[in-house]
Structures are given as C-alpha cells and as structure tokens.
Amino acid sequence: MSDDVKTPSATGAHDVDTAGAVGAIDRPPCAVPGTPLAGVVDGIMTCVHCGFCLQACPTYLAVGDENDSPRGRILLMRSVVEGELSIDDPSVTSHIDRCLGCRGCETACPSGVPYGQLLEATRATMVQREPPPLVARMILGLFARPALMRPLLAASRLLRASGLPRLLARLPGRVGFSFGMLASTTSPLPYRSYPSVGSGERGTVATLRGCVMEGLFAETNRATERTLACNDYSLTEAPGQGCCGALHAHAGDLEGARALARRNIAAFERAGTDYIAVNASGCGAMMKEYGHLLADDPEWAARAATISERVRDVSELLAAAGPKSGGALSIRVTYDAPCHMVHAQRIVRPPLQLLESIPDIELVPLADADQCCGSAGIYNLVQPELAGEVLAPKLANIASTGAQYVATGNPGCLMHIGSGLLRARQRARTVHPVELLDASYAERAP
Numbered sequence: 001m002s003d004d005v006k007t008p009s010a011t012g013a014h015d016v017d018t019a020g021a022v023g024a025i026d027r028p029p030c031a032v033p034g035t036p037l038a039g040v041v042d043g044i045m046t047c048v049h050c051g052f053c054l055q056a057c058p059t060y061l062a063v064g065d066e067n068d069s070p071r072g073r074i075l076l077m078r079s080v081v082e083g084e085l086s087i088d089d090p091s092v093t094s095h096i097d098r099c100l101g102c103r104g105c106e107t108a109c110p111s112g113v114p115y116g117q118l119l120e121a122t123r124a125t126m127v128q129r130e131p132p133p134l135v136a137r138m139i140l141g142l143f144a145r146p147a148l149m150r151p152l153l154a155a156s157r158l159l160r161a162s163g164l165p166r167l168l169a170r171l172p173g174r175v176g177f178s179f180g181m182l183a184s185t186t187s188p189l190p191y192r193s194y195p196s197v198g199s200g201e202r203g204t205v206a207t208l209r210g211c212v213m214e215g216l217f218a219e220t221n222r223a224t225e226r227t228l229a230c231n232d233y234s235l236t237e238a239p240g241q242g243c244c245g246a247l248h249a250h251a252g253d254l255e256g257a258r259a260l261a262r263r264n265i266a267a268f269e270r271a272g273t274d275y276i277a278v279n280a281s282g283c284g285a286m287m288k289e290y291g292h293l294l295a296d297d298p299e300w301a302a303r304a305a306t307i308s309e310r311v312r313d314v315s316e317l318l319a320a321a322g323p324k325s326g327g328a329l330s331i332r333v334t335y336d337a338p339c340h341m342v343h344a345q346r347i348v349r350p351p352l353q354l355l356e357s358i359p360d361i362e363l364v365p366l367a368d369a370d371q372c373c374g375s376a377g378i379y380n381l382v383q384p385e386l387a388g389e390v391l392a393p394k395l396a397n398i399a400s401t402g403a404q405y406v407a408t409g410n411p412g413c414l415m416h417i418g419s420g421l422l423r424a425r426q427r428a429r430t431v432h433p434v435e436l437l438d439a440s441y442a443e444r445a446p
C-alpha cells in the first residue's frame, strides 16, 4: 500500500544542507537549492549502498552497468546535490532517462529508500533545465487535453475494428510494435453483459474511468462496474474526472500532474462516495499519492489526502467482498503483477484472490512475475530498444507456463506484453483479471 512508502522526511538524518549553507553537522552546501531534488536529499542519504536492490532492477539486469542500477542512479543524484556533476550532464541524464520507474528497487531495499520520490524529483529538476523530448511532450499534451484525446481514441477504435492492426503488428520495429499494442486492446473474451444488481451494503463507489481505459478498454470498465455491483457495492457516477496525471509526474512535469490531480479531486469530492475504484494500477498508485503530490499546496493538501485515502484498486474491493463465486471457466491462466500494483501500492494477494475464486480455472505461477515488463508509461515509446530487452525474459517465462491467458491489471502492461506475444506468435493473450471474473459471472447468469 502507498501508506507503507516512507516519505523523505521520515528517513533519518542527512549530511547536505539543502538551504545552501554549511549546517550544524558539517555538511556541504546543496548545489541545487530550491529545486525538487533539494527537497528529497534526506531520502538520497538513506541509501547505504548495500546493493540489495541490484538484482531487482530490470535495466541493470539488461545492461549490466552500475550506473543503470538503483544504487548507481542514487549516487548520480547525490553527485548532483553535492555539486560534483551538473543536473544536465549527459552522464546523469542518460541513466536517469533509462530508469523505468518500476520501483522494484523500493520493495527490495531494506533501508526504506523512497526511490520513486527521488526519481520524480530528479526528473522534475531535469525538466526545469531542459524540456523533455518532443515526442514525450506531444504525448503528455494529448493526455492533458480530452478534446484532442477523444477523437484520437475514436480513430484508434475504428482502426482496431478494421482488423488491420493485428496484421500490421508484423511490421518491423516501433511501427509494428505500436500496431501490436493497439491490437492487444481487444478483449480476448467473448463480451456478454448480464444483470448485475447487488445489495449495495458494502458501500458506495465511483470508478476512475481513465483516458486509455475508457477509450480503448471500455469493456474492462464495464466489467469493473458489473463485478463491483455483484459484490454488493453501489456505483455512483463522478462527472468531470479525467487523466490521473501519472504520466506527467513520472516524466517530471509535476505542475501538469498537479493540475490534473486537482480536477479529479474536485470531481470525486462531488461524487462523495466511500471508495474510488481504479482498475489501472499506474493510475491507482498516482491517486493514492495525490496527498504527497499536493502536500505543499495549502488549499489542496488536506483535500488531496482525503481523496487518496478513499482510493482502492478494484481487486482490493472485490477481494474484501470474497469475491462472490461465479460459473466455471476451464482455462489456464498465469498472473503478471504490474509494478505499480506490487511495488508502488504493495498489493500482492487481491488480484490472485480474484482469479482463485473462479471455479475450474488453472492458475499457473509465472517466474519473475513481479519484474517490470518494460512498458512503464511512455517508456516503451521513448526508450524502445531497452523496453524490448526488458520484455524478452517476460515473454520467455510466459511461454514456459503454457498459459492461454496472462492476467495483469494495467493498460500499459496489457498492451506491451500483448504486442510482444503477438509479434512472437505466442498463443497467450493478455486480459485484465476483472474481465475473467466478469466472464465467470456471465457463465452463471441466466
């Protein structure tokens, strides 16, 4: 859970004076005073360089360079703080850019280094000096503007309905991979609606519809609503909501992320529900951290913290209710844990409980299921080669399970792994765990 993530202020003493002056414990002045990086010096100094995180880092495993490991990146951050390296030195930016932000190092770290916050602050400091690449700025701009995003998603759905993306996924390079991602947004399950009326006694819920989720995974959103209703939650609309801001925060655009967070906070305050259900783990992790994101905003800090406390991954709500059992599905399934589910939100069992509740399902373990697949927001678009290298062992592990379906609760993972499977001509298809539970309920429905 995000509550488990230590904040920099809780992580102990530091030896760099962030105000830029020599302090009481003979520390050097901070070379970047007033920047987001200066605000996380305590967290940087928590690292004791033990190296326990190295084997949990997909980029270190793929590249084998200490500078592409968590320990190496934290040392680069420290070098910037202490003035040994400049924040725009390519020997800093290239290794920070190559970080997936998967936070696998956080759960591996015995010292509680809040790596996700360090990375976010470092990237925010980098973009103060130099804006992100054009392709990243275009993508972030699109996500922040629903009026542009909606027609693009509508055109993507039309293209998907033509069946062409599946064929064009065979094209080489990024172009083919992108078509594979679009093809992978089609549910592999037959769509079947059914009456889903529950008692509502477990509380009221508004769902985050999301931009990509509602645009390309609308069936997963409907499955989310039906399964929650079947498990006695009462659903309420939250009009006015939009993109959660996760992509912006991860790319260092903290102001962009804050603007999007404020819009969502206002929308979910109006809905006034007990819970906010999120079925995209990256968005859920972001919303659980709205309190941290807006901690320095006197008008919004308390409101953000209140909304964050109400956020739940859909699997948490369903697991708390059992979930209720449905009809039998005789299929072989493996589960891949999205990074922002397992490392950022620390949710391990609930998605598995959903799958285990389905009669006749054969759930086979996936080796290194908690390792990043390489999707990581827009990472697969801006660092395609390394994203491919990180994906390769994941595909091999999936092949060895013999599973028909890979269940995973995040749109980026569904598309990235889905495209990899398609292009490698593996038989497995990606699917959201909630869709499998929904299909099970549809089997039982009259």
Ligand code: SF4
Residues within 6 Å of the ligand: 046, 047, 048, 049, 050, 051, 052, 053, 054, 070, 071, 074, 105, 108, 109, 110, 111, 112, 113
């Ligand atoms: S495990 Fe934690 S303390 Fe050890 S090197 Fe990695 S980040 Fe630093």
Ligand code: SF4
Residues within 6 Å of the ligand: 056, 057, 058, 059, 060, 068, 069, 070, 073, 098, 099, 100, 101, 102, 103, 104, 105, 106, 115
């Ligand atoms: S966030 Fe992921 S890629 Fe980045 S240093 Fe940590 S484990 Fe490595």
